[in-house]
Amino acid sequence: xxxxxxxxxxxxxxxxxxxxxxxxxxxxxxxxxxxxxxxxxxxxxxxxxxxxxxxxxxxxxxxxxxxxxxxxxxxxxxxxxxxxxxxxxxxxxxxxxxxxxxxxxxxxxxxxxxxxxxxxxxxxxxxxxxxxxxxxxxxxxxxxxxxxxxxxxxxxxxxxxxxxxxxxxxxxxxxxxxxxxxxxxxxxxxxxxxxxxxxxxxxxxxxxxxxxxxxxxxxxxxxxxxxxxxxxxxxxxxxxxxxxxxxxxxxxxxxxxxxxxxxxxxxxxxxxxxxxxxxxxxxxxxxxxxxxxxxxxxxxxxxxxxxxxxxxxxxxxxxxxxxxxxxxxxxxxxxxxxxxxxxxxxxxxxxxxxxxxxxxxxxxxxxxxxxxxxxxxxxxxxxxxxxxxxxxxxxxxxxxxxxxxxxxxxxxxxxxxxxxxxxxxxxxxxxxxxxxxxxxxxxxxxxxxxxxxxxxxxxxxxxxxxxxxxxxxxxxxxxxxxxxxxxxxxxxxxxxxxxxxxxxxxxxxxxxxxxxxxxxxxxxxxxxxxxxxxxxxxxxxxxxxxxxxxxxxxxxxxxxxxxxxxxxxx
Amino acid sequence: xxxxxxxxxxxxxxxxxxxxxxxxxxxxxxxxxxxxxxxxxxxxxxxxxxxxxxxxxxxxxxxxxxxxxxxxxxxxxxxxxxxxxxxxxxxxxxxxxxxxxxxxxxxxxxxxxxxxxxxxxxxxxxxxxxxxxxxxxxxxxxxxxxxxxxxxxxxxxxxxxxxxxxxxxxxxxxxxxxxxxxxxxxxxxxxxxxxxxxxxxxxxxxxxxxxxxxxxxxxxxxxxxxxxxxxxxxxxxxxxxxxxxxxxxxxxxxxxxxxxxxxxxxxxxxxxxxxxxxxxxxxxxxxxxxxxxxxxxxxxxxxxxxxxxxxxxxxxxxxxxxxxxxxxxxxxxxxxxxxxxxxxx
Numbered sequence: 048x049x050x051x052x053x054x055x056x057x058x059x060x061x062x063x064x065x066x067x068x069x070x071x072x073x074x075x076x077x078x079x080x081x082x083x084x085x086x087x088x089x090x091x092x093x094x095x096x097x098x099x100x101x102x103x104x105x106x107x108x109x110x111x112x113x114x115x116x117x118x119x120x121x122x123x124x125x126x127x128x129x130x131x132x133x134x135x136x137x138x139x140x141x142x143x144x145x146x147x148x149x150x151x152x153x154x155x156x157x158x159x160x161x162x163x164x165x166x167x168x169x170x171x172x173x174x175x176x177x178x179x180x181x182x183x184x185x186x187x188x189x190x191x192x193x194x195x196x197x198x199x200x201x202x203x204x205x206x207x208x209x210x211x212x213x214x215x216x217x218x219x220x221x222x223x224x225x226x227x228x229x230x231x232x233x234x235x236x237x238x239x240x241x242x243x244x245x246x247x248x249x250x251x252x253x254x255x256x257x258x259x260x261x262x263x264x265x266x267x268x269x270x271x272x273x274x275x276x277x278x279x280x281x282x283x284x285x286x287x288x289x290x291x292x293x294x295x296x297x298x299x300x301x302x303x304x305x306x307x308x309x310x311x312x313x314x315x316x317x318x319x320x321x322x323x324x325x326x327x328x329x330x331x332x333x334x335x336x337x338x339x340x341x342x343x344x345x346x347x348x349x350x351x352x353x354x355x356x357x358x359x360x361x362x363x364x365x366x367x368x369x370x371x372x373x374x375x376x377x378x379x380x381x382x383x384x385x386x387x388x389x390x391x392x393x394x395x396x397x398x399x400x401x402x403x404x405x406x407x408x409x410x411x412x413x414x415x416x417x418x419x420x421x422x423x424x425x426x427x428x429x430x431x432x433x434x435x436x437x438x439x440x441x442x443x444x445x446x447x448x449x450x451x452x453x454x455x456x457x458x459x460x461x462x463x464x465x466x467x468x469x470x471x472x473x474x475x476x477x478x479x480x481x482x483x484x485x486x487x488x489x490x491x492x493x494x495x496x497x498x499x500x501x502x503x504x505x506x507x508x509x510x511x512x513x514x515x516x517x518x519x520x521x522x523x524x525x526x527x528x529x530x531x532x533x534x535x536x537x538x539x540x541x542x543x544x545x546x547x548x549x550x551x552x553x554x555x556x557x558x559x560x561x562x563x564x565x566x567x568x569x570x571x572x573x574x575x576x577x578x579x580x581x582x583x584x585x586x587x588x589x590x591x592x593x594x595x596x597x598x599x600x601x602x603x604x605x606x607x608x609x610x611x612x613x614x615x616x617x
Numbered sequence: 618x619x620x621x622x623x624x625x626x627x628x629x630x631x632x633x634x635x636x637x638x639x640x641x642x643x644x645x646x647x648x649x650x651x652x653x654x655x656x657x658x659x660x661x662x663x664x665x666x667x668x669x670x671x672x673x674x675x676x677x678x679x680x681x682x683x684x685x686x687x688x689x690x691x692x693x694x695x696x697x698x699x700x701x702x703x704x705x706x707x708x709x710x711x712x713x714x715x716x717x718x719x720x721x722x723x724x725x726x727x728x729x730x731x732x733x734x735x736x737x738x739x740x741x742x743x744x745x746x747x748x749x750x751x752x753x754x755x756x757x758x759x760x761x762x763x764x765x766x767x768x769x770x771x772x773x774x775x776x777x778x779x780x781x782x783x784x785x786x787x788x789x790x791x792x793x794x795x796x797x798x799x800x801x802x803x804x805x806x807x808x809x810x811x812x813x814x815x816x817x818x819x820x821x822x823x824x825x826x827x828x829x830x831x832x833x834x835x836x837x838x839x840x841x842x843x844x845x846x847x848x849x850x851x852x853x854x855x856x857x858x859x860x861x862x863x864x865x866x867x868x869x870x871x872x873x874x875x876x877x878x879x880x881x882x883x884x885x886x887x888x889x890x891x892x893x894x895x896x897x898x899x900x901x902x903x904x905x906x907x908x909x910x911x912x913x914x915x916x917x918x919x920x921x922x923x924x925x926x927x928x929x930x931x932x933x934x935x936x937x938x939x940x941x942x943x944x945x946x947x948x949x950x951x952x953x954x955x956x957x958x959x960x961x962x
Contacts (some may be wrong), residue, residue: 091712092734141892170840173849180848193917260721280840283801284833286959299701299802300731301943302949386847387868410675468705562702566668566694577675577697581838 059094060526067435068451070072074494075454078461081469082316086309090302102312113293117314120290123206123278124271128568130211131221131267136253136260138365142219143226144234144252145244145351147358154223155602157372161216161551161600163377164575165276167591170584171373172209173280174380176200180388186190201206201285210277212369214270217499218263220617222504222542225259226252227540228339228510234349244351257505258336261329265322269459275558278549281450290314315460323456327440327449337512340539374595381588401589410574411590417485418554418571425492426549430542433500434535436510442516452501459498463558466495484566491559496549503548547602554598624949645899646888649741657903658689660896666692667897669721670707673884674701677917684913685904691897700727707889716891717897721924722905725752725883726805728759729939737887740899744906746923751936752883758905759887761922763914766881766930767806770842770861773870775851785814785876788854789825797826798833798850799957800841806855806880807957808949809937813878824956826854832957846871858930859918879932883922883939 086104091097107113136155141147162169175183176198187197199205233255237247253260263391278289294311297304351358380386381401387393405411433455439445440452458466474482481487515537519529535542557572564573571594578587621907641957645653645660661667671678675697682693696718698706704727707718721731731737737758745753752761771781775796782788788797811819826832833850835841842860844850846869861873886905892898904910911923920928941951 151794170843173844174847175710191943279801279836283836283958284798286834288958301726301946303701303705384867385864386843387870468709471709472713475709475715483717562706563697564696566696573697579840580699580837581674581676582863584843586868607693 058299063435063527066381067432068439070432071436071451071455071497074490074497075457077473078466078494079454079457081472082309082312082461082465085306086313086524088302088306090306092302097306103304103306104313106307107293107310113290113311116288116293119203119287120272122203123210123282123289124268126190126207127205127210127214127271128264128267130207131215131259132218132264134215134365135220135263136212136222138215138362139219139222139226139395140248140252141358141362143223143286144229144231144248144349145358146348147351147355147362149359149362153362153366154606155599156366156370158394158547158551158599158602159374159595160213160550162595163213163373163591164555164587164594165213166280166575166579167377167587168213168373169209169277171376171380172200172205174376174386175372176205182389185374185388191375194357202281203287206277206281206287207265209281210271210274213227213277214267217270217548218267219267219547221259221263221503221506222256224541224544225506225510227258228507228537229255230339238349244354246348247349255336256506258326258329259288261326262502262506265319265326266459266498267316269319271323272318273460274463275462283568291462295464298464302410305465305468308462310553312462312465316457319456319460320453323453324449327452333499336509339511339515342521351366374592377588377595379562380585383585386584401586402593404583404586405593407590408574408586410569410577411571413567414571416575417488417568421485421489421492422503422550422553425489425496425553426546429493429500429549430504430546431498433497433504433544433545434508434538435530436501437504438530438534441505441508455501456498458494458496461495463495463556464562466491467559467562470559471495482531483568485568486566487563488489488560488570491563492553492556495559496553498544499548499552503541503545504538507538511537516546517583543605547605550601551598554594625715643951646738646740647893648741648850649743651743653813654903657896657900661691661894664691664692664894664897667719667892667894667901668717669693669695669720669901670703670718671695671697672724672727673697673704673722674779675912677919680917681905683909685901685910688904689900691900693901700724703727704730707731707736708734711889711891716889716893718889719894720886720888720893720901721785722762722884722886724765724887725754725759725761725937725939726942728885728887728957731887731942732756732845733943736890738890738892740902742906744903744923747908747925748906749883749924749936750780750937751938752885752922754940761883761885761901761930762905762910763884763919763921764881764934764936765857765884766875766879766920766934767803767855767934768861768875768930770853770856770871770873771775772812772845772848772851773872775848781874782876785822785826788852789822789829791830793852794830796851797830797854798835798841798844798852799854800838800856801834801836801958803855804946804950804953805882805937805942807953808942809880809935809946811949811952813880813935820952820956825955826932834958858920861928862918862929875930876933877933879930879934880937881920881934882937885922 089095089100089390142150142153175181178184178196178199181198184197188194200209229252234247234251237251242250273291275291275295277286278292282289290311294308297311298309375468379389382397384396384398384400385394436451436455440448470487474487481490516529519533554571557576560570560572561576564570575587575590577592642662669828678695678697682695686693700723703721703723707721710717739757741757748761752764814822832854835844835850838857838860841850841853842856842864843855846864856871856873860873864871886902888898888902906923908923908925911921911926913931914921915926920930
């Protein structure tokens, strides 16, 4: 090897690293600077320029009301995050670490709750669990001849249930990635020493997956804090108000109190920063969690014996009772002229009109094409950039690397509308021809979903021991070859899970898209919103059903393709 | 943006420009003579297209826009979002000096903000004399197209016709306990109706209603409308008139009534001060408030602003003055929050 060769190789490595850092810094710093800057200014209007002020912070944090709302939000976010985590992790464990029958089928089915647009999912649960017209209540009341209310979605528990279920696929995907790359040696030793399946799960599997556990809980928690839909549909009718309602209230006023909304957002920023810092401390101590090492790694599952029928039964019950129910409500609604609770009379009214309407709906096709382009594009770019960023934060000793991790994670805290405004103002003034094109949506999605890519890749990266890369380097491979040939294939479980997650959620992204799209760059979420605003609930349900089928096909294809490369059971 | 901030160096050219402008005939927008009506279509066709921002219902808007496109052969590029975002986007674009939008069509509240922010232009038109005077702003920077009338909607399976209330006071009857719903963002409706009833009486009425019978607060009129149809909310105290009407046409178990005082908010149209397609913008503006355009709104169950077109609703409608509503917004948002949102059940 000549010196110039070595030099060029080193340069290429640092060029890629520098580009990745620059991209993340650019994506994250624009809205971050906007958030912090605006929080110190009064609203600007024609008659009055924006002035420096601390009033936003005083209004936001000077009242007991904020504390009360925040306590509600904390309860809600904690409950929802824990619930989603338990459901998602249990499913992921059964799917990845055990030999439960039929599990390949369950992977795609587990994602259904995530695919259903939020408003449809929540409304479906109203139709299932409302004290007045809830199908579940009506059935049970008829069965036991009582008017006792069995379920009430309009409660803190109801909100936790609906939101937790909706986001359990996120926990499922993250934990799936973590469990897939797990070497079973330790689990097997535990079993040999007489530990039961559950004991092994608790003492060994989860302990080994601790970085993933922490990352999942953190991201679920912050997301629930920032979420708006479920509290608005289920909390509002019974007077449960959350922190985010203040943010929307502030934006809604005239002149729009963007600064105040940003000041509220700073709380979320602080929580996330603390969480990321903790995680970097936790995982900073080298290869404690690496299970993929040079010593003959074989990702093999645990044989549950007869218990595998129990886990299969849990799966089936879960799907029938929890996933299928809201889906069936959707199917039921999509076959009617207007929603009516199931009855014999309603059964005679069934029609395919909603489907005919949707198929012939002119704005749909261009919106689907735009969405596919942006969703697949942003998911791919995010997963690639964050794999490099993760390599920096996990593998190198660069000082302040946790800041880089934080930077890539802060977009999580921006309320969608604030992120939308930040990008709107930035690209209106920074004229690079992005405004009014599909590119601005692409950039918005890149920013908004960067934190998810980061968490998915980090959890996978932590499991890979550096000795594999080191041996590749020793054998004369360059950094980029090692990255492409060794690291990326080993990262694949995380890469694919993160990719699937981002594709799904970006097809649903509305709060930013609705401000940033332009005539000609409509996306599916905007079409969904329009149908909803038009009161076309049944047509929207039909679209929802088609949406689920379409995305499931996409996921199954990705899964099949994925199986052809990378990790395989030996 | 700030027009008063004139530096001495640019003062002279501006003076010259002002002088030139005076020498020319009255600008197109302010000339409401029949001559404008004659030359406008050709001038508009020469521009060929226009950009339209609106918060109006997609399907109904498409219906109106298609009629205009067909009549004049001018392509309308529509951007639809909710009223808040229409306002934000237009203001942000203006502040950044990007003049993309020609015509804007949100609610009267947003239009009044746009007027105050000086992004609309004054227009004179022969059509104004036919429009409902209470809905027409004196400054002529926008014009009303239709009224969103708040009515009461009910599920016909859950509420019998003979049980229907005749006045708002009837809703205090304990038989309505647990049956009433209301939309979460109706503070402008609340301000107007309480003012109409007399502040003390109005506040007392809604306080008692919320405390004794409970008002289930729902976000969005369309959600509320769907919940009335499904039976979840038997009686909605606030509902836009065209939603239950559309449901009824489909055969859904829903109907509506209008309790006095009947409150409405105007929706309207304005032309951007820096419209890139001024003639097409003006032509579209005229079209929307003309008898022909107004009839199109009426076809879709809206209450048109023009008195020349038959109204689908018979009532003495009190139209919200957006300027008053804007100035008192803080007060009513607070009262609505305290009385309805926080106590809602």
